[in-house]
Amino acid sequence: MTRQRISLFPLGGAVLYPGLQLPLHIFEPRYCAMVSDSLARDRMIGMIQPREGERPGADKPALFEIGCIGRIAEIEALDDGRYNLILEGKSLFRLIRELDAPTLFRQAEGDLIAPRANEALAAVERAALDNEARRFAAWLGYRVDWDGIAQLDDVTLVNAMAQIAPFDVAAKQALLETATINERAELLMQLMRFATSQRGPDDNRATLQ
Known part of the structure; x- marks a missing residue:
């Protein structure tokens, strides 16, 4: 280090x-x-x-x-x-x-x-994350350029979601501290599922381009 x-x-x-x-x-x-x-x-x-x-x-x-x-x-x-x-x-x-x-x-x-080399999601992990992200974005009322999202590599996609998602301080820190991109993607999906099951979305709406 x-x-x-x-x-x-x-x-x-x-x-x-x-x-x-x-x-x-x-x-x-x-x-x-x-x-x-x-x-x-x-x-x-x-x-x-x-x-x-x-x-x-x-x-x-x-x-x-x-x-x-x-x-x-x-x-x-x-x-x-x-x-x-x-x-x-x-x-x-x-x-x-x-x-x-x-x-x-x-x-x-x-x-x-130091970053881990050659990190990537399995195809099934990428598909699961995409599906969960679409549900979460729809629940929040976000408009997302999904075609553009599809062009991102796995690491950029997962990290971008973790950075911009409207989670609280503790959740954002937990995502930051995950050891691998696979663990971060799994935690992201858990947080999205938990959020949609516990409360209604905020009144504010956002546009992600």
Whole structure:
């Protein structure tokens, strides 16, 4: 494993996977400072979720151990100091220890987690995931470009679903921490089935293109 210093952006409900992108609007002074620092160094930011049960607005909430480092791929600096940016996932990491840094934002040492090679779903797994995803999307009222979805490779498909699905913090973290793409796909299907059996969909509707 490769250990490195990571600038942390704790944000509940927002996860990132290697190879995928995450749009962010940065407005808090400490995270604007983090972006400025990142641009001056390596353009890297570590997305990580605070643990559930933490007091909202807590200065240093406890964090989960697994997050994802992303590289700033696009950025728009606004006149008032805020930023709009696109973060591109590069590698999952395991949080080792938080550093006593003088910066406004939190920093830590983390071990980068090497991706597994040649991961793929069996044809029956891919078909089952597709069927469950169609049911889930219809239940939520989402409109999805299924032809475009069919062109995605297995890893991109599973990770994209795990990143954008409207699950809670704990579920999103559980998906992020699965060891293999097969386990992630199975957990995704379980979560989709559970959601549709327990409650009605939110009033908000979304369009996935």
